[in-house]
Amino acid sequence: MASEASELARRLAREAEAVCRYYLSNGERAGRYWVVGDVHNTPGRSMFVRLQESSKGAAGKWTDAATGQHGDLLDIIRECRGLRDFSEVIEEARRFLKQPRPEPQLASKPVRSVAPAGSQEAARRLFAISGPIEGTVVETYLQRRGIARIHHGGSLRFHPRCFYRPDEHSATETWPAMIACVTDLQGRITGAHRTWLDPDGFDRIRLGKAPIDTPRRAMGDLLGNAVRFGVVDDVLAAGEGIETMLSLRYALPTMPMVAALSANHLSAMMLPSGLRRLYIACDADAAGDAVQATLTQRAEDAGIEAIALSPRLGDFNEDLHIFGLETLRAALRLQLVPEDVVRFLHSSMATAE
Template sequence: MEDVMGRASDIAARLADRAEEVCRAYLPNGRRSGAYWIVGDAAGAKGQSCYVRLRGGRDRIGKWRDQNPANGDHYGDLLDLIRVNRGLGSLAEAVAEAEAFLGGPAPFRPPLAASAGDGADDTLKRRNAERLWARSRELAGTKAERYLLARGLNPSGLVSLRYHPDAYYYDDDAEQKRSGPALIAAVRDGAGEMKAVHRTWFDGDSVILRKMMGLPDDGVVALGGTGPGLLVGEGIETVSSLRGVFASVRLEALLTAGRLMAFDPPDDIDRLLIAVDRDPAGFVAARCVRAKARALGVPAFCLVPASAFYGADFNDDLTRFGFEVTASAVRRQAGE
């Protein structure tokens, strides 16, 4: 047993060195989203309730958490993940499985192995994102401004958002490139460095497609506000709907439920407000972030939209009930 325990520590470190390969092999239904691999659960189901860290400090790479409500709360390193994923009953079995993977036998080789050019590829993705941002223009007088206004949102002061009149995207159904007007959002880290751009193609006030360009890592879309409080949520429209509701609060969009769930709240804020999307992934992500904040001693509140249909968010509330009704309901949930 001592031999197995000693090997386990070394194997977990070696697995972390190949974290994305492990995810592609054992969690093929997932996808990479910035610094994380997002999937439904540790067994590999489709969805967004489980995340594995692919980047960051050496002691953080490979750490994962499965917040799927059906499974409870599971977490650990990549050796633990393999054990859960394969339904193995002992550490010795997990070690044997991992050693087989690390030895590279054909059944365990990932479909897309990491290459020596990954660093250069990452740099190119970021440069392309910066180039698209530079070629986009301010919102005033554009179709993007009209899109936001049609959804009840005031575009004034949203400096992280721009407009591109003819941004390209790939139409999976037609299997060809298309282009059209798009809302372009800058995704920046805490130091203000651009990591990616998030693109929303639209027609009138309807969304056609959303896609990320670049590597968002721990970046966010800053949507205004100042002060010691922080309000976070998934979508740009969701978070923007709550601008002006709270004083002394800055607003940030994380863009997906998986990225919201993986968000680590800073410990220097005086409260955390979490705008919830009404779907299972949204509730799980919000509760996970709330638990993290409270573990730091930060007061945290989940804000749930009044609209009761599946997938509802605060932009639905804003367009249905207006700003004053929405703001009043949200303030009550935050204890004001």
């Protein structure tokens, strides 16, 4: 019976989506996964069934993130049908495989919002319907990148089913996503940045982002604006990426910071009135060097002191992840103005981690 069970499991795996649609009808497809509440077909998004073989594993394998349960499609049939004798599971699997397959249904299109796609209003609505990041895959994603404490000041939210469409000819998928609000100098939301995340875990290649072509996208009006962490007074640190600036914010949680989301947008960032000193945290590449020169000149023209913060590796998130928090703080101590070492670094180190 063991060899027969193995063969049935392989045959079921070849039709993993059909199995899920039949036995887990309260779920839905999300990219390469079928998402449902649990193995008993409860509505929800805790359980993920892999629909295609990949480097992560074979088709048909599933994990329930809430309970830690895992198994294959025969286990789904057993649990969903409440079968106790394994011979009954085998018989049910045979019966399913003999059934004619219905024509696959086209994914229903999401109801179009009144707000045009990609507009400022669409960005505001996306951020408004998203929830806190605490206890979600967003928190896990950032912590696995070394950011143990996430001082985001309310600029990050979590959306469990954020729409993703590879191109205009492809069907819309849904993935969990980190949503960051982009604001202007007056605090008005002008855009949003989405980072789609992998619900199946963290790997070194994608670093926790979803297995899709473009796991990061922005919408709305970005030019001159940024994702803001903290309220600006007279000192500000500015950089490109969200993870880069959250890494610096972990080391210096009381220093206001912004993430402009790209090198070009960083060079065009609007400078707040009353700013006295600007720390520029550029990535260690040619684009970063060019941005630093441009932004330094703009700051100096406005009477603002500009100081470069340089990572040892590619960016400050790499530094944090590889070398750790204390080594990052030691490197920053050498680059900050002495009064800012006292104001931001010493005060941060005095606070219990």
